[in-house]
Structures are given as structure tokens and as C-alpha cells.
Amino acid sequence: xxxxxxxxxxxxxxxxxxxxxxxxxxxxxxxxxxxxxxxxxxxxxxxxxxxxxxxxxxxxxxxxxxxxxxxxxxxxxxxxxxxxxxxxxxxxxxxxxxxxxxxxxxxxxxxxxxxxxxxxxxxxxxxxxxxxxxxxxxxxxxxxxxxxxxxxxxxxxxxxxxxxxxxxxxxxxxxxxxxxxxxxxxxxxxxxxxxxxxxxxxxxxxxxxxxxxxxxxxxxxxxxxxxxxxxxxxxxxxxxxxxxxxxxxxxxxxxxxxxxxxxxxxxxxxx
Amino acid sequence: xxxxxxxxxxxxxxxxxxxxxxxxxxxxxxxxxxxxxxxxxxxxxxxxxxxxxxxxxxxxxxxxxxxxxxxxxxxxxxxxxxxxxxxxxxxxxxxxxxxxxxxxxxxxxxxxxxxxxxxxxxxxxxxxxxxxxxxxxxxxxxxxxxxxxxxxxxxxxxxxxxxxxxxxxxxxxxxxxxxxxxxxxxxxxxxxxxxxxxxxxxxxxxxxxxxxxxxxxxxxxxxxxxxxxxxxxxxxxxxxxxxxxxxxxxxxxxxxxxxxxxxxxxxxxxx
Numbered sequence: 126x127x128x129x130x131x132x133x134x135x136x137x138x139x140x141x142x143x144x145x146x147x148x149x150x151x152x153x154x155x156x157x158x159x160x161x162x163x164x165x166x167x168x169x170x171x172x173x174x175x176x177x178x179x180x181x182x183x184x185x186x187x188x189x190x191x192x193x194x195x196x197x198x199x200x201x202x203x204x205x206x207x208x209x210x211x212x213x214x215x216x217x218x219x220x221x222x223x224x225x226x227x228x229x230x231x232x233x234x235x236x237x238x239x240x241x242x243x244x245x246x247x248x249x250x251x252x253x254x255x256x257x258x259x260x261x262x263x264x265x266x267x268x269x270x271x272x273x274x275x276x277x278x279x280x281x282x283x284x285x286x287x288x289x290x291x292x293x294x295x296x297x298x299x300x301x302x303x304x305x306x307x308x309x310x311x312x313x314x315x316x317x318x319x320x321x322x323x324x325x326x327x328x329x330x331x332x333x334x335x336x337x338x339x340x341x342x343x344x345x346x347x348x349x350x351x352x353x354x355x356x357x358x359x360x361x362x363x364x365x366x367x368x369x370x371x372x373x374x375x376x377x378x379x380x381x382x383x384x385x386x387x388x389x390x391x392x393x394x395x396x
Numbered sequence: 397x398x399x400x401x402x403x404x405x406x407x408x409x410x411x412x413x414x415x416x417x418x419x420x421x422x423x424x425x426x427x428x429x430x431x432x433x434x435x436x437x438x439x440x441x442x443x444x445x446x447x448x449x450x451x452x453x454x455x456x457x458x459x460x461x462x463x464x465x466x467x468x469x470x471x472x473x474x475x476x477x478x479x480x481x482x483x484x485x486x487x488x489x490x491x492x493x494x495x496x497x498x499x500x501x502x503x504x505x506x507x508x509x510x511x512x513x514x515x516x517x518x519x520x521x522x523x524x525x526x527x528x529x530x531x532x533x534x535x536x537x538x539x540x541x542x543x544x545x546x547x548x549x550x551x552x553x554x555x556x557x558x559x560x561x562x563x564x565x566x567x568x569x570x571x572x573x574x575x576x577x578x579x580x581x582x583x584x585x586x587x588x589x590x591x592x593x594x595x596x597x598x599x600x601x602x603x604x605x606x607x608x609x610x611x612x613x614x615x616x617x618x619x620x621x622x623x624x625x626x627x628x629x630x631x632x633x634x635x636x637x638x639x640x641x642x643x644x645x646x647x648x649x650x651x652x653x654x655x656x657x658x659x660x661x662x663x664x665x666x667x
Binding site: 251252253254255256257259260263264267279280287288289290293294295297298299300301302304 | 522523524525526527528530531534535538550551558559560561564565566568569570571572573575
């Protein structure tokens with residue numbers, strides 16, 4: 126309640142809005158109701174937008190093309206994904222990558238410098254998670270370099286309807302082998318939210334996150350000290366989700382358009 | 397000190413001696429000095445012997461043949477290995493195995509019953525640790541059945557002199573994926589020591605363990621409530637090893653022959 130009271134009065138202006146994609150902007154390859162209006166009104170009011178997704182099997186180019194095919198115009202600079210978070214981290218920390226990621230996104234790392242101390246980058250590599258590749262990564266880790274993860278999901282719903290192993294278990298394997306924890310660069314990692322704002326010149330407290338996943342999107346962002354975390358009742362939202370994790374959402378609203386309204390109203394009060 | 401004082405007086409008679417193999421009985425394919433004498437004198441004094449080793453890439457038959465080639469006669473009933481521990485556990489717990497072990501030891505499970513609830517058994521499967529096999533094991537685990545491990549070593553020194561991934565990391569992967577801990581059936585697991593004594597009719601407190609690995613052999617056995625744990629200064633022993641883990645060894649002696657003498661002396665006092 127204290128949090129809400131705080132925002133009811135004069136507060137920090139929101140300058141950047143972080144938006145999850147699946148379940149917030151679109152669902153099952155269709156834009157959700159009000160998504161285009163919400164995005165338009167946020168832009169008209171001078172807010173920076175950054176679409177943040179944990180996708181680790183598509184390139185940024187493919188994701189942009191997909192958004193375009195749905196009718197959403199989005200600049201490359203407005204889309205932020207874990208592979209980009211990893212590239213930014215590697216550049217800021219003067220490291221070169223040793224990749225154990227899905228072959229589809231290896232090209233995302235082509236511009237990384239190759240002559241620096243090596244960090245192992247693990248993504249959802251699928252069939253590339255074999256003994257030889259994992260052992261190679263383990264041997265690289267013995268130089269003491271960092272272990273980075275694009276995400277640490279346990280499993281995903283596979284094409285056959287059954288659950289299949291995601292990157293998390295293989296990351297746990299390497300963590301156990303080398304005795305060090307990975308730095309997770311996808312949501313809900315605090316590093317992800319910080320890196321997403323890296324090129325905006327906007328502080329964490331000047332950003333708002335809109336998501337349908339109370340843990341990964343909303344609590345993760347608030348934990349990372351993003352100023353506002355708004356949970357929408359679309360996508361994977363289920364009643365009472367807002368009670369499951371701390372920090373609790375700053376607000377719970379019906380959809381992305383209501384979230385945009387909430388932010389504009391907040392900024393009006395904060396003026 | 398209390399422990400030693402206890403054994404200095406009238407105590408429980410030792411009926412079974414558990415002996416580690418590598419570093420205690422032999423080293424680099426040669427019997428260690430005094431090994432045959434120690435084994436002979438223990439047998440002459442009516443003690444049951446059980447050789448216990450964590451080997452997970454050789455069958456029991458191959459291990460027996462290897463001991464024979466070194467000049468050590470050993471009955472099949474005197475050798476206990478993790479695969480046998482797993483088979484005993486599966487039988488006692490009315491389970492059938494789903495194997496993810498080294499192909500060389502799959503035959504060790506041929507007598508297991510196949511029509512029962514399934515437990516996943518993970519050993520050092522080497523190249524068989526690929527995505528398809530691990531995902532298959534993960535899907536089997538979704539039925540809620542047990543996850544058994546022949547051992548949980550992180551890595552081993554490979555033929556090329558470098559460290560390579562052992563079974564432990566892949567076990568950690570499955571543990572993370574299914575959210576349950578594995579039951580480890582090799583040393584230093586308490587279950588291993590209990591199962592090793594299963595067919596002897598001898599209680600844990602009536603057994604003594606002789607080993608060169610203070611953690612895996614000696615502290616592990618004592619933690620499992622084996623009556624006596626003797627550390628020998630051969631094999632992988634390094635000065636002060638006895639101070640590294642709790643419970644501390646009951647005794648530290650030069651080699652297997654001195655350990656046999658210690659046991660016989662203990663039994664004489666306990667009479």
C-alpha cells in the first residue's frame with residue numbers, strides 16, 4: 126500500500142516504457158485489442174518504448190519482421206532481446222563469447238570482438254546440447270571466465286505437446302561442474318532490465334515495465350528497481366497472480382491500453 | 397576423542413570389513429604392499445570382506461577379472477559397485493529402471509524387472525549424454541518416479557590429461573529440470589554403505605570401512621553410521637587429510653595391513 130500511496134502523489138516521471146511482447150502486445154500471432162492504440166498514445170506523449178522479450182531462438186531481424194507482419198512498426202533500437210543483452214554485456218566487460226546457443230541466433234554475436242578473455246554464453250541450444258559441446262564449454266570455463274545465460278527456463282511446451290528441456294538444466298550442469306553461478310541476462314534478471322535501458326539515458330526509476338508474467342516481467346523489473354511494474358490481465362495472467370510474488374505489481378490493469386493510460390495519468394500527477 | 401575412548405574399551409565386534417579398491421588394495425594396476433596378507437589375515441579371522449568401489453564404466457565381471465589378473469581372488473559376492481547398489485535398491489523398492497548409464501554397464505541391469513513403476517538411473521554415460529537421451533529421461537521423470545545416481549562426481553581426468561564432465565553435471569541438469577534431488581547410490585552416500593551390507597546380515601555398527609579418500613570412503617561411512625572408519629596413508633591420501641572432514645577417521649594407519657591389524661586388535665579388546 127505504501128508503494129501505491131507514494132505513486133499517488135508527486136513522483137518520478139516515467140520516460141521509458143518496457144513492454145513484453147507475447148501476451149501483452151500480441152497473442153497467437155495476432156495483435157491484442159488496444160495494442161496499436163496504446164503504443165501510439167505512449168509515443169505521442171514522448172515516451173521511449175523498448176519491447177523486451179526472452180526469445181532465444183529467433184534473431185532480432187526475424188522478430189522485427191514478425192512484428193511488422195502483425196502490423197506493428199518497431200525500430201531496431203526499440204527491440205531488446207537476451208542475445209543483445211549478452212552482446213552489450215560482453216562489450217561493456219571487454220570479453221569475447223564462446224557460444225553454446227541455438228544455431229539460429231549465432232549470427233547475433235558476429236560483431237563481438239574475438240581477441241578478449243572468453244565468457245561462455247549459454248542459450249536454448251536444443252540438440253546442440255551434446256556431450257562434446259558441453260564438455261568444450263566446461264573446459265573453456267576452467268580459465269575462470271564468466272558464465273552467461275540468455276535465460277534459465279527449466280522446460281518448454283514442445284511441438285508434440287509434451288514438455289522438453291530448455292536451457293536452464295544445461296546451465297545448471299555447467300554451474301555444478303565449474304562451481305560458479307551463471308549471470309542470467311534474460312528476464313527476470315536485474316542485469317537485463319539495466320542493459321535494456323543502457324542506450325536510453327533513462328534511469329531505472331524513470332522506467333515502467335508492462336507484462337503478463339507477474340514473476341518474470343513485473344516482480345523481476347521491480348526487484349531490479351524499475352520504477353513501476355504493471356501487470357496486465359491478458360496472455361498468461363491468471364486471477365490472483367498479483368499475490369504470488371514480491372515485490373507486488375505497482376498496478377494491475379485489464380490490458381496494454383489501460384496500462385498506457387495508467388502511465389500517462391501517473392506522469393500527469395508527477396508533474 | 398570420545399569416539400576413540402569408546403573404542404579403547406569393550407565395543408561392538410567388527411564382523412564385516414568394507415575395503416576400497418584403488419589406492420587401498422591396488423594402485424596403477426599393481427597390488428599395494430601388504431594387500432594380500434591383510435586380506436588373508438582378515439579372512440582367517442572369520443571376517444566377511446566386501447570390496448566397494450565407485451567404478452561406473454566396468455561391469456562387475458570385468459572388475460573381478462581385473463582383480464584376478466592382479467593376483468587377488470575375490471568372490472562375486474565380495475564385490476559391491478554402484479550398479480549393484482542400484483539393482484538392489486530397485487528390487488527393494490519395486491521399481492524398474494530407465495537407464496542413462498555408460499553402454500558398457502547396461503548389461504548389469506538385465507535382471508531387473510521391467511513391469512514396475514519406473515525410476516531413472518543416471519551413471520557416467522559419456523557421449524550418451526545428448527539432448528535426446530536427457531530429454532527422454534526428463535519426460536520419464538515427469539511421472540514422479542525416483543531419480544537415482546550411480547555417483548555425482550563433477551569431472552574426471554580424461555585420456556588427454558584435461559578434465560572432462562562426469563555424471564554429476566548431467567544429474568544436476570535433471571534435478572533442476574524436475575525440481576527433485578537425486579538419490580546418490582555410490583560412495584559417500586549412506587544408502588550405498590547400507591546396501592553393501594544388505595546380504596551380510598551385519599549391522600552398520602558391526603562393519604569397518606578402510607579407504608584412502610577421507611571424504612568419500614571414511615567420513616561418508618561414519619556419517620552412514622558404519623562402526624569404524626580407517627584412513628590409510630596410501631593412494632590419494634595427503635598429509636592432514638584426516639583433519640578436513642567430519643566425522644573424523646576412527647584411526648589413521650600406514651596401509652591396508654596396518655588397518656587389518658587395527659581391526660583385529662579392536663575385536664580382541666571388544667571380546
